[in-house]
Amino acid sequence: MVSIKDVARRAGVSIGTVSNVVNRPSLVSESTRERVRAAIRELGYVRSETARQLRAGQSRVIALLVLDMTNPFFVDVAHGAEREAREQGLGVMFCNSDQDPEEEAAYLSLFAEQRVRGVLITPATEGDAALAVLSGFSRHGIPHVLVDRLVPADRACSVSVDDVTGGSLAAAHLFGLGHRRIGYVTGPLRMAQCADRLRGARAAAAEAGLDEDAVRVEERGALTVAEGRAAAHALLSGAAQAWPTAVFCANDLLALGVLQVMVERGVRVPDDMAIVGYDDIEFAAAAAVPLSSVRQPARLIGRTAARLLIEETDPATAPEHHHQRVVYEPELVVRRSTSG
Amino acid sequence: MVSIKDVARRAGVSIGTVSNVVNRPSLVSESTRERVRAAIRELGYVRSETARQLRAGQSRVIALLVLDMTNPFFVDVAHGAEREAREQGLGVMFCNSDQDPEEEAAYLSLFAEQRVRGVLITPATEGDAALAVLSGFSRHGIPHVLVDRLVPADRACSVSVDDVTGGSLAAAHLFGLGHRRIGYVTGPLRMAQCADRLRGARAAAAEAGLDEDAVRVEERGALTVAEGRAAAHALLSGAAQAWPTAVFCANDLLALGVLQVMVERGVRVPDDMAIVGYDDIEFAAAAAVPLSSVRQPARLIGRTAARLLIEETDPATAPEHHHQRVVYEPELVVRRSTSG
DNA sequence: CCGGACCATTGAATCGATCCAGGCGGGCCC
DNA sequence: GGGCCCGCCTGGATCGATTCAATGGTCCGG
Structure with a gap:
């Protein structure tokens, strides 16, 4: 795998300069910049998100854990979340607990190990058990937004429908x-x-x-x-x-x-x-x-949940972030099954 | 965030010992092991997958990129792939190209940056364009399995139905x-x-x-x-x-x-x-x-594709891996829409 | 009493990036 | 001409883990 070192060697500059070309090109002189870019192209260099993460302490993936991924409702939620995340350059891990608290727990530790940016979750459990899951998050410091479930707003954001x-x-x-x-x-x-x-x-x-x-x-x-x-x-x-x-x-x-x-x-x-x-x-x-x-509004729910999570975890906006509960109103759609 | 260093300090041992307790506990004496485990528990330490990856050069996430995540067929494929992956302790990123080659390309570079373990993909393009996508993978050295699409077996594995x-x-x-x-x-x-x-x-x-x-x-x-x-x-x-x-x-x-x-x-x-x-x-x-x-057999397709990818990328099994084409037979299910 | 075997443990190198202090040369001002 | 500033670039510390050679201690046999 081509690393930043290979690029630096090829372009005859230091590692730091390559990093600057990639992240703050204005700091680098025109000629050097072009030379480095050429080296990047020739070697097919792709920077390692893993390494940046390690330094930054924050990843660029958010997780979405739902009760039933075969239910089109949740698929739509996922679709909405994915859109919002993509616009911010983030990836989404769409996962399925099948309503099983054990699966849920297994995923949560996977997420914790992966140091995901945050989690959108529809908990498989209710009441105290759900709060336990949340305190698991809090303990690990994993930001989270509840989807389709209310929760006291001092603990986390939630997006739901009345x-x-x-x-x-x-x-x-x-x-x-x-x-x-x-x-x-x-x-x-x-x-x-x-x-x-x-x-x-x-x-x-x-x-x-x-x-x-x-x-x-x-x-x-x-x-x-x-x-x-x-x-x-x-x-x-x-x-x-x-x-x-x-x-x-x-x-x-x-x-x-x-x-x-x-x-x-x-x-x-x-x-x-x-x-x-x-x-x-x-x-x-x-x-x-x-x-x-x-x-x-399934897509909107997903989009909003992702937005809140991103707000909460983006260093630029985090200070102003306050947990909130977003509640949408449902709407009756009448079709033939009630109005022959 | 609690790191291995904090655990080491708390348990009064070196970093290497903590690592051994986590990964090769048999190398560590009973008493030390317990002391370290206690420290891990008390601090709520979760090892950073990011850091391991950096060293190991391989991640524990596979990507699945489909044409339409709202199509229940692909959801079933994803479900199957997820099962197989979970059993191997891997996570799945389930993503959606919406048949758009640009979205597809954007995801591919995300995957490359994330250094995913490999990609299961139903390409948004056909023929030469699809091969171009594949050579993009090969160039970046990303193992991949084609889903629901045949491809010459010298390039990659594929799982499809006749x-x-x-x-x-x-x-x-x-x-x-x-x-x-x-x-x-x-x-x-x-x-x-x-x-x-x-x-x-x-x-x-x-x-x-x-x-x-x-x-x-x-x-x-x-x-x-x-x-x-x-x-x-x-x-x-x-x-x-x-x-x-x-x-x-x-x-x-x-x-x-x-x-x-x-x-x-x-x-x-x-x-x-x-x-x-x-x-x-x-x-x-x-x-x-x-x-x-x-x-x-949608679930089976997903499962098999994930299995092939894992075989290809697991250092233990990789040497014996040869690309293969798996083709399942479809089956007609007769219901009332043809047999009133 | 010494050498060697064995075991648990340590310390340092390493992965690939970011970031910052500092160096270096050149131009400008006094 | 000396001092300063500025733009560009370098080198090294750092993130959190893994891995392995080296260390130190114990114990046994000769």
Whole structure:
């Protein structure tokens, strides 16, 4: 591998001069500069980020650790973060904890060893456990921004969407269409997102003058298409009169699974069963019965999270940085699955 | 940041001993070992991968650069690669060129600067341009494996799927169902994948005793749902008698777009229009008219590519490494979009 | 009592860059 | 002509680890 030394030798100058040509060319005379540049070109020299890092103490890579990289929502978040990072000349490591605290921990130590610039994370754990993860970060001095999760602003920045409002938008829409009994198909309720959307839905029920039974909860272990299918079978297990007339799903993967089963079983959507999803992933609109869904600005979330992290870790802007909570508003997108 | 020096001072030993405790504990006496470990624990020391790299000259991160990170097929590839890499204690940088040669080039120089262990890549360019990219790698001495793309085996390893066979499977299935005129909705034909699948489809037509006109090509600029929608409108633009009775799409995103338009326009699937996609992404099965599709072993592709790269770059196995081309066979998955 | 073997440990060189104090020559001012 | 300043460049310290030759100490056998 060609190093700065080889370039210096070839150009007949000192190492320091080569470094200046690369980093502060104005300090070097025209003729020397050209000679060094020629040497760089001829040798195909690429400066070692590793070595600069060692000296600078800061790397140019940020990590993004999500719960499920196969969920298009998180892919969009990643896409947004990547854009912002690229504009600042940084790279992004997009990683997947699969909701497994052990995987998460393994990645965190990888990140710590790599001395990444910082981490964008959707923690696999909740409450105290999540705080423990954060204090792990703080202990190692790794700056971090929480994505899709609130956290006390004295600890770190966070970027999220108001899930209570989102749940309320979805449920109010269904109640407004005349539905009186709806199902709520969700992942683990210990996940804040799932719990908050339920709170919103219940608030909407109260608002509509209905009691708590108006929202029947079907809790599953994960937010996937397969679990959505299982949930749909569960919802349709009793007598038809007892079925809800609409379903609100905690994300679009669940909703697609539910939709699929409804179609298979000849339950007409939206006539017999209206469906609302969450996230508004691309495949929601592309489903053969296009899904109504609560849109979250995924790309923007990623972009903002990356921006906050960069602000926090760029020596130029860090002094003015204060932790903040950014909360975006969700938006209901009505499609045929609720408005046949 | 706590360094090895701090640990050494605290434990009252030399730097070298701390290094030995971490890397070759058997060389260190029991008591010293414990004392050092205690110091590490108390100070929260994490060794700097950056510094080791500088000395070792090799990093513990591999890069994966794909054409479209929002395509679930590539996400699955990434997932597979990530698994394999994690098992070897390596990290993966999953990046997105968006089919843009400039983005690609920008990433390549980032990778070169980072001295990544190697790169898994689906090149944004074809033919000579792709070879130019590769020679860029070779020049910088960056090991690389081509994903979903063949390349002469003397230059690098490659992992791909037989696209001619895949195209032929799909088309033969349609011809076997009695279709005589099919549409082929594709991305740019300069992409080898798209062109090969067409060759396979034409071969199947010949096999079925049909002429070239049996496959009508609808070429679009990208492999996305939106382009699929546009293609469907184009296919349905003439007189109904002239419509093909089936469509084969170069990937599932296109197929989902086509399906969506068919449903909107009241064209029954599969009765009036059969549809076959490619990749068998999760959303193909989850579509309300589940899509027949040609399955590629995406996870396995990612895993294998990562394994080959690791073999090539691990000093222990590198000497026995020879570049190889791995070609998997695709598999047709029949669902309701062709077999109502 | 000495030489040699063996073991744990140390110290210094090294990786590739950055950065800064200082040297050197040339021009300018008094 | 001497002193100073300025522009350009050099040399060496530094970052945090690895690695290996050298050291010092213990123990054993002769």
